[in-house]
Amino acid sequence: MDLLLQQIINALSLGGIYAMLALGLAIVFSIVRLINFAHGEIMTFGGYGIFLAMAFGFPPLAALTVGIGAALMMALAMERAAFRAMRGADVVSLLITSFAVSEILKVLFQNGISARPVPISFPASWSGTYQLAGMNIGVAPTVSILVTLTSLSLLTLVLRRTSIGMAMRAAAEDFEMLRMLGVRANRVVAVSFAVSGLLAGVAAVIWTAQRGSVDPVMGFFPVLKAFIATVLGGLGSLSGAVAGGFVVGLLEVLTQAFLPDGVSPYRDAIVLGAVIAILLVRPDGLLPAGDGSRS
Amino acid sequence: METALDIKSLDVRYGPVRAVRGIDLMVPMAGITALLGANGAGKTSTVMAITGVVPVTSGTVSIFGRDMTAAAPDAIIRAGVAISPEGRRIFASLTVEENLILAGSAAGAPETAAALRVSLMERFPILGERRRQLAGLLSGGEQQMLAVARALMSEPRLLLMDEPSLGLAPQMVDAVFAIIEELRNEGISILLVEQNAALALEVADHAVVLANGEVAAAGAPANLTGEDILKSAYLAA
Amino acid sequence: MKTKSILMASAIAALAGTAPADEYIIGVMSAQSGYLAPYDGPAYAGFQFCIDEMNANGGLNGTTPVKLIVKDTRSDIAMGVQVVQEMIDDGAEFIVSSADADPTIAAAQITAADMIPTMTFAGTAPVLTQVGPHVFGSYPADNQQAAVLAVYAREQGFENVWLVKSPDSAYTLGGPEYFGTAFSTLGGNVVGESNYSLNQPDFSAIVTTIQGAETAPDLIVTWAWEPDFPAFIRALRGAGLDTQVMGGDVLDTPTVRGLGDVVSGVIHTSGGYPDEGSAYADFVDRFKAATGTEPDNNYYVNGCDIAHMIEQAVAAAGTTDPAAVSEAMAGLENGQAVMSNFTFAGTDRMPLRDVVVARISASGEKEFILRQPADLAILPAP
Numbered sequence A: 001m002d003l004l005l006q007q008i009i010n011a012l013s014l015g016g017i018y019a020m021l022a023l024g025l026a027i028v029f030s031i032v033r034l035i036n037f038a039h040g041e042i043m044t045f046g047g048y049g050i051f052l053a054m055a056f057g058f059p060p061l062a063a064l065t066v067g068i069g070a071a072l073m074m075a076l077a078m079e080r081a082a083f084r085a086m087r088g089a090d091v092v093s094l095l096i097t098s099f100a101v102s103e104i105l106k107v108l109f110q111n112g113i114s115a116r117p118v119p120i121s122f123p124a125s126w127s128g129t130y131q132l133a134g135m136n137i138g139v140a141p142t143v144s145i146l147v148t149l150t151s152l153s154l155l156t157l158v159l160r161r162t163s164i165g166m167a168m169r170a171a172a173e174d175f176e177m178l179r180m181l182g183v184r185a186n187r188v189v190a191v192s193f194a195v196s197g198l199l200a201g202v203a204a205v206i207w208t209a210q211r212g213s214v215d216p217v218m219g220f221f222p223v224l225k226a227f228i229a230t231v232l233g234g235l236g237s238l239s240g241a242v243a244g245g246f247v248v249g250l251l252e253v254l255t256q257a258f259l260p261d262g263v264s265p266y267r268d269a270i271v272l273g274a275v276i277a278i279l280l281v282r283p284d285g286l287l288p289a290g291d292g293s294r295s
Numbered sequence B: 001m002e003t004a005l006d007i008k009s010l011d012v013r014y015g016p017v018r019a020v021r022g023i024d025l026m027v028p029m030a031g032i033t034a035l036l037g038a039n040g041a042g043k044t045s046t047v048m049a050i051t052g053v054v055p056v057t058s059g060t061v062s063i064f065g066r067d068m069t070a071a072a073p074d075a076i077i078r079a080g081v082a083i084s085p086e087g088r089r090i091f092a093s094l095t096v097e098e099n100l101i102l103a104g105s106a107a108g109a110p111e112t113a114a115a116l117r118v119s120l121m122e123r124f125p126i127l128g129e130r131r132r133q134l135a136g137l138l139s140g141g142e143q144q145m146l147a148v149a150r151a152l153m154s155e156p157r158l159l160l161m162d163e164p165s166l167g168l169a170p171q172m173v174d175a176v177f178a179i180i181e182e183l184r185n186e187g188i189s190i191l192l193v194e195q196n197a198a199l200a201l202e203v204a205d206h207a208v209v210l211a212n213g214e215v216a217a218a219g220a221p222a223n224l225t226g227e228d229i230l231k232s233a234y235l236a237a
Numbered sequence C: 001m002k003t004k005s006i007l008m009a010s011a012i013a014a015l016a017g018t019a020p021a022d023e024y025i026i027g028v029m030s031a032q033s034g035y036l037a038p039y040d041g042p043a044y045a046g047f048q049f050c051i052d053e054m055n056a057n058g059g060l061n062g063t064t065p066v067k068l069i070v071k072d073t074r075s076d077i078a079m080g081v082q083v084v085q086e087m088i089d090d091g092a093e094f095i096v097s098s099a100d101a102d103p104t105i106a107a108a109q110i111t112a113a114d115m116i117p118t119m120t121f122a123g124t125a126p127v128l129t130q131v132g133p134h135v136f137g138s139y140p141a142d143n144q145q146a147a148v149l150a151v152y153a154r155e156q157g158f159e160n161v162w163l164v165k166s167p168d169s170a171y172t173l174g175g176p177e178y179f180g181t182a183f184s185t186l187g188g189n190v191v192g193e194s195n196y197s198l199n200q201p202d203f204s205a206i207v208t209t210i211q212g213a214e215t216a217p218d219l220i221v222t223w224a225w226e227p228d229f230p231a232f233i234r235a236l237r238g239a240g241l242d243t244q245v246m247g248g249d250v251l252d253t254p255t256v257r258g259l260g261d262v263v264s265g266v267i268h269t270s271g272g273y274p275d276e277g278s279a280y281a282d283f284v285d286r287f288k289a290a291t292g293t294e295p296d297n298n299y300y301v302n303g304c305d306i307a308h309m310i311e312q313a314v315a316a317a318g319t320t321d322p323a324a325v326s327e328a329m330a331g332l333e334n335g336q337a338v339m340s341n342f343t344f345a346g347t348d349r350m351p352l353r354d355v356v357v358a359r360i361s362a363s364g365e366k367e368f369i370l371r372q373p374a375d376l377a378i379l380p381a382p
Helices: A002-032 A039-055 A060-083 A091-112 A139-161 A163-180 A185-211 A220-233 A238-258 A261-281 B043-051 B073-078 B096-107 B110-123 B125-129 B140-152 B170-185 B197-203 B228-236 C002-016 C037-056 C077-089 C101-111 C126-131 C142-155 C170-185 C204-211 C228-238 C279-291 C298-317 C322-330
Strands: A129-132 A135-138 B003-014 B017-028 B032-037 B058-063 B081-084 B158-162 B189-194 B206-211 B214-219 C024-030 C066-072 C094-097 C118-120 C160-165 C189-195 C219-222 C244-247 C267-270 C355-360 C366-372
Touching: A002 A039, A002 A135, A002 A139, A002 A163, A002 A185, A002 A220, A002 A238, A002 C204, A039 A060, A039 A091, A039 A185, A039 A220, A060 A091, A060 A185, A129 A139, A135 A139, A139 A163, A139 A185, A139 C228, A163 A185, A163 B073, A163 B096, A185 C228, A220 A238, A220 A261, A238 A261, A238 C204, A261 C189, B003 B043, B003 B189, B017 B032, B017 B043, B017 B189, B017 B206, B017 B214, B032 B043, B032 B197, B043 B058, B043 B073, B043 B081, B043 B158, B043 B189, B073 B081, B081 B140, B096 B110, B096 B140, B110 B125, B110 B140, B125 B140, B140 B158, B140 B170, B170 B189, B170 B197, B189 B197, C024 C037, C024 C077, C037 C066, C037 C279, C037 C298, C066 C077, C077 C094, C077 C101, C094 C101, C101 C118, C101 C126, C101 C170, C118 C298, C126 C170, C142 C170, C142 C219, C142 C267, C142 C355, C142 C366, C160 C170, C170 C189, C170 C219, C189 C204, C204 C228, C219 C228, C228 C244, C279 C298, C298 C322
Parallel strands: B032 B189, B032 B206, B081 B158, B158 B189, C024 C066, C024 C094, C094 C118, C160 C189, C160 C219, C219 C244, C244 C267
Antiparallel strands: A129 A135, B003 B017, B003 B058, B206 B214, C267 C355, C355 C366
């Protein structure tokens, strides 16, 4: 029972990271129809931001802020330099552009910083445990869950209560109509990239704090999972992306925890199989994006 | 005489497809111009070109005497244009009130926007009653009311109404047309795109018939009614 | 096609007019990007440094100048096979292959036809030499490392080990398994095992499983590398488990030592240790002086040792004929090299070399514990 509870905490912690990445992907996709393959590099850049800040002697918390800021700047720069010129292009052209951006950044990280992982050393107090109802619970997964929930609630608040949030929800549904109301397209698109960058930055912070190193392909694997999460949740659906992220995290942790050793090499196949099974029953995803996909 | 909207030799192309071929179109101040024609005649393309979301290939679009041919949609909206588009395109996942707030935030000042919202909800009581509901849950007629109210949030002087009666029950159609006349009487110029030609011609001061992207006929409704050209335009598709 | 390439190569050599007839051509697979780049890069730098030193003195044994052909594989096996073929077409008489078992095995299948000796930069999985009698390891093999580490662990009184391994590579799977075998032979118990995938996002589930084990382990052994090892150790310490962790030579990197408190006390094997006054320490100084780079891991010096192994094999063969060099290499006994001496004779062409056991100190320094060769009596079979 204890074991199950702890594994559920692990699942929430991992799922939360996927959820933030998936939400970042979904926000951008729903507005500009861009499946941003370079989202992982935004996260990686955030990780390097933390590394460099610590190398320059910043205290850990300040370094984390630098990391989030770096991811934000990278997302905005990407939009301005690569994707603005491609606005309105078809989904495939946009996808290929984002592949190119991703590859270029990976090579830059590798040649400009290091092909090897670089270490990030956080204080020992960040990796302790505490007792709750007789269970040993890790500080790191707890903080990770709290940070994820805080970020998601703040974002929900912004989306629900502010006019730019309303504009982003509306843009996700029908961007052209929003423009016909007089809303400036560039502003909404830039804000959507900024939000996705912020979320990737927060994910990078939790990720590096838990993993202790940054390498040029750090963002690739979690973002791959986040892609699966967005499809599972319903491509373009914001709440679907969050739900998908948690489901993928849960599946991964539970298969790791409870599958017999002999089957474990097939873990990814089993997780993906479960995702396909869900999509067979609900082809539009868990929480589909409604009819907002009018082009 | 100053006109609300003056279009000269407008061409709109989507790649190789020439949807609008050199049309002239005019909406007088505080008047209603009906834009008629079959499906695919180029009506909606014309409207979208006026709002700026579809680029003008050639020709000019003047709004209240200013050349707005190449302007961005936000500049055109600020110049006093608003649209109630074909298919209504209300934001289904936002509440009724949020649809209105959003339209107000883009165009007007926040204080006047709040007051305007209150007055619009009095004008369309059903929207006031349902202001906290998701717009997607409204009936077709209610969604049309919301689309009109949303357009009015920017206090337009030129209103583009694309197929406002499409898919509505007869009483709702009457209600919509009553509002159109009311707005005209308040001094708003209106470009009314309609498939229901008979209804449109009843309220219009001026009518233009499009067929295959070209002007097939134009003039006062009285001169158009009964003309064969009107019939042929509708049967062309 | 092949003849044509050779003709081309000869034509180019003739035109260049500088290649002496007795030049020895060595082809080098070196991944400049991808997962092997962190190992191939340093290994190649060390190899080239020592080849250059030899060439400055007339070449191998002072008589046979070496010409290197270096090609990037991007850590891609198919690409590796292609570049090996190209290098053979260009006249390579010896192939130095990437630092892992899988690309080496692929390369060795190409070199088998002409018995061209093929030596891995740092692949340590003992299975890699089973492709044929022309394939060689250079670094102390996983089973040797595991055997030495198991002896040390038992001497320290550890009883119950938990193995964390990944079936995704021969290294990450083999190391812990060899350790388990040797540890059991010495009277210890394997109380549990966990499998992970390379680049696995999250290790908390494995850590929770270890926490919930029926018999709590007093030792965890893994051959995980970066970034998996940092992720695992952070998750482990983050869950409040202070169980002793031991691992393979892949932990001997500045990245791992830079992880801070979580790696304090971690014990790992290593191919060598630059004791003061040793040949290794001298190599470090020369390399640093010449290149400005600190050779901060053993792949540099092992690259240099490969140059020495080739030199001694060519001397023993008395010819540069590939098959003869292969045979001579396999017969070398107590050969002299910089990191440690080596013996191929009597082995499966994975050289018997000293294994170092080291500890990461609280301040992130590498502390020497012991150096000894594997005890052949308990050496797990590949």
